[in-house]
Amino acid sequence: MAALVIAETDPTRSQLQGSSLAAITATSQMIAKEEPQDNEIHLLMAGFSSDSEAVKKAKGIQQISKIYVVPSPNEATEKLFKYGVAEWMAPCIQYLQDKYKFSHIVAGASTFGKNIMPRVAASLEVSQISDITGVEGSDVFIRPIYAGNALSKVKCTDPVKVVTVRGTAFEKAVLKEAQNLPVEELSFTPETNASKCVKWLSEEVSQSERPDLTSARVVISGGRGLKSADNFKILEALADKLGAAIGASRAAVDAGFCPNEMQVGQTGKAVAPELYIAVGISGAIQHLAGMKDSKVIVAINKDPDAPIFQVADYGLVADLFEAVPEMTKLLDQNAKTAVHS
Amino acid sequence: MKVLVTVKRVVDYAVKVRVKPDGSGVDLSNVKMSMNPFCEIAVEEAVRLKESKVASEVIVASVGPSQSSEQIRTALAMGADRGIHVEVEQELPPSVVSRALKFIVLKEKPSLVILGKQAIDDDCNQTGQMLAQILDWPQGTFVSKVKVEGEKVQVTREVDRGLETLELRLPAIITCDLRLNEPRYATLPNIMKAKKKPVEKLGLKDLNCDPLHGIQTLSVFEPHKRQGGNKVESVAELIDKLRNEAKVI
Incomplete structure (x- = not known):
């Protein structure tokens, strides 16, 4: 069984966010104890086509073995994937899970991951482990509770572990020269009520020349x-x-x-x-x-x-x-x- | 339209909790308990929707121990009309709480469910999203602005990059962020009035809700303590230390 990481990209859509790179490192720790042939991390890049710049760059992450892309059929749906609208992302992830049965489904604990992953867990009828800061095994995680005044060591007994990762607690996976990785293109449009009841209208982004808060030195x-x-x-x-x-x-x-x-x-x-x-x-x-x-x-x-x-x-x-x-x-x-x- | 709002009884935000010596959890005996701050914001928003005649009735629900009735009463004193208390003594993760809430939603048929974005005890940030999924409803999470227009609601969300606006067709789920509103204090006359408002008590069995879940807490422990407390006398000394001792600038 492979593990699946949900990719979040930067606003220009050209590369993975630091939160996703840290999630990849955390995932590699989770699967370290699995059988070597199953010791794989796959990456979901929803809303991208296989020839896009971000996918090319993602091939440079040494820890991953396969990329799934889900091209958007049209401009409207592109936005829904691009901004990580949960009503679209969750059924897409559920579809992949039904097809491939991953051992873990992991995302960064950014507003992107926090928005999507509980829907994923609920659709798979499992619990979610939020904002982990440590990995003790394939199913044992450390996470802060009570504003970090205590740490909780939890074991997840669900058949698939749905986890979000605190970006600052793990090193970011390093981007190197692109490897020759399989990229599987999937065509997917959700059929759920929720996916039809949401419309992405606009965003207001503060323009700043400064480094990103979560990754600044x-x-x-x-x-x-x-x-x-x-x-x-x-x-x-x-x-x-x-x-x-x-x-x-x-x-x-x-x-x-x-x-x-x-x-x-x-x-x-x-x-x-x-x-x-x-x-x-x-x-x-x-x-x-x-x-x-x-x-x-x-x-x-x-x-x-x-x-x-x-x-x-x-x-x-x-x-x-x-x-x-x-x-x-x-x-x-x-x-x-x-x-x- | 009906609005359902949820509240959770949690340790007061000003309390610094202590880990129990046996590592089984945190010590909550003789500790001040309050309504989760994000739930207060949710209640306030629901009451404002009623005051502006958008909502016809505000129902407050809580899944928690018998003392959670105090937080339900607080919500009633803030302006909610009636309460539903699902009494459970054990701590339950969001996966179970959302299943319990689902049955309340199916029974009460609200057009809008408003929740806090996260509880400040377990810091999970999951219940609203899970409830939205199992109801197959759209969700607006981490919301700082709500505008109901007929069968739709426009929500502005606080995301890492800034603000994002979505339109959701009702019924929908909203989870509140800090800047949505400033919750009111309940006045004494309203606290008295709240005592007469009806609160229905239910158990998980009444809701056909299975409390089983896949998370076991193995231990709870203290985080590594920082060795702080060193002072410098001047800005010049500070810069010197940062440059030559810590070597970070």
């Missing part, structure tokens, strides 16, 4: 201490210097300082960059849940008792409105000195 997040949406500008200047992505605490999102896709935490995104700088963030458990796996954590807060300092490798008790611009300025000067010397 450096993340700077602002909290309620920033006091206004406008003040996030001082984080931007620092982010420019460090090539960082900008995130926010739930409090800052709730206060309307920034859009929800910037939220880091239990109910937002999980990040684990090399360097995480928390600015004006008190450190509620819901926020820590999304960033405490960062390699190095810096906290800048004027309240010396803020809980964020307990997890910070380097805490600076200071007024952020002075400290952040000073940091930007010093980095600027250092950069200039480096050029001169």
